Amino acid sequence: MKTVPRISETEWEIMRVIWATHPITAAEIIAKLMEEDATWHPKTARTLLARLVRKKVLDCERKGRAYVYAPRVSERECVGMASESFLDRVFGGSLVPMLAHFVEERRLTRKDLEELRELLEESYKGSGPRRK
Amino acid sequence: MKTVPRISETEWEIMRVIWATHPITAAEIIAKLMEEDATWHPKTARTLLARLVRKKVLDCERKGRAYVYAPRVSERECVGMASESFLDRVFGGSLVPMLAHFVEERRLTRKDLEELRELLEESYKGSGPRRK
DNA sequence: TGGCTTGGCTTACAAATGTAAGCTGCGATA
DNA sequence: TATCGCAGCTTACATTTGTAAGCCAAGCCA
Structure with a gap:
């Protein structure tokens, strides 16, 4: 790794x-x-x-x-590292409070909210019983 | 400020x-x-x-x-600053892609998804036409 | 063709960061 | 009471980061 x-x-x-x-x-x-x-x-x-x-x-x-x-390194990879580090540092690694912070803090447009809702739907479908 | x-x-x-x-x-x-x-x-x-x-x-x-x-400084304040800075740096300030990253990257539990859905509902109600 | 411009290579330098180690008393302990 | 071990104060020191400035060579413009 x-x-x-x-x-x-x-x-x-x-x-x-x-x-x-x-x-x-x-x-x-x-x-x-x-x-x-x-x-x-x-x-x-x-x-x-x-x-x-x-x-x-x-x-x-x-x-x-x-x-x-x-x-020489993918954006994906770097974004991943940085995100992980930020999440740990500022929110002690807890994802939901972090997401909550952003949703509450920033005024999202209706369009943004729609998009997010769709993302959640997607994710919801994907989250089967076989989650590690 | x-x-x-x-x-x-x-x-x-x-x-x-x-x-x-x-x-x-x-x-x-x-x-x-x-x-x-x-x-x-x-x-x-x-x-x-x-x-x-x-x-x-x-x-x-x-x-x-x-x-x-x-x-001497509130956690809220510091979390705000750090989040803002992270968002700008790593996602060029675009909130939705950032949220998408986390939702996609991490396997969220059904419970997490429920919570997020509720958050969105809340936010949705709040977002009126008078959004700056 | 002789500067002026621009690219690259080398060097500078202070502030912030991570990571401690010495020294000096005071209070608890043997 | 002599001693040990912390608490705090002072000092250290290599890296990383932000921010450039010199110098030299190759083109480009006049």
């Missing part, structure tokens, strides 16, 4: 861009980051990219005069 | 103990921590406590020869 290296808060912003689109060059990544938040500094982003490569979270390959980056 | 100082991963473990029971002495805190995870080192816990006091997240007051600790 390989463990995904820890991805820091700022690194997540970069990873999200790369998971969304790859392979992708540093310049493109930086452009996308700055669209969201103009305070991103290119040098900073490049440092973070290098770190992610060093951590083996990203792959980089020369492409002409620049590098293109691609993820 | 006062901002709660950032609480680190290990600090959360301590805070959860204190929110659950306070005022409480360092020795009691350490005992509780070690119940859960025997690898906790008393010296480490004390260092963390001192940091939390310095950060003004905890209050400490002399009580005889020892200190008793109490929270």
Whole structure:
């Protein structure tokens, strides 16, 4: 069971861009980051990219005069780890209170509620007696 | 709008103990921590406590020869901040995908599903047309 | 063709975090 | 009463994280 290296808060912003689109060059990544938040500094982003490569979270390959980056770990996997860790840390691992918090805290649209209801239906059907 | 100082991963473990029971002495805190995870080192816990006091997240007051600790920030508040930050970081702020992740990923018991369904009902009633 | 720009490589540096270890009294114990 | 063991105070120290700044080479623009 390989463990995904820890991805820091700022690194997540970069990873999200790369998971969304790859392979992708540093310049493109930086452009996308700055669209969201103009305070991103290119040098900073490049440092973070290098770190992610060093951590083996990203792959980089020369492409002409620049590098293109691609993820080496799946988003699914990382989301899983981060979610697990968050759940444990903040809610002591109890799922229902956590979900309750979000449902109560945030005003959900009717549409959101519909979607969630459907999800639950699905899950309900799936939850047979053979649950570990 | 006062901002709660950032609480680190290990600090959360301590805070959860204190929110659950306070005022409480360092020795009691350490005992509780070690119940859960025997690898906790008393010296480490004390260092963390001192940091939390310095950060003004905890209050400490002399009580005889020892200190008793109490929270200065509400759990609710901290849970809110941490949840917000997690949601943004890992799911780009989109609530429904996040909830979907948890519902899909973890096998929920029928009972859990019932509870959630009820929560949704509640929320549904509350969500009127005047949603900002 | 001579800068200006941009990409990449190297280096910097403070703050936060995890993880303790020493030293110094006070109170309980032998 | 001499001693041990905690409680707290002070200090340590390697990593990780956030945030860049220098320097050098290859293109690109004028």
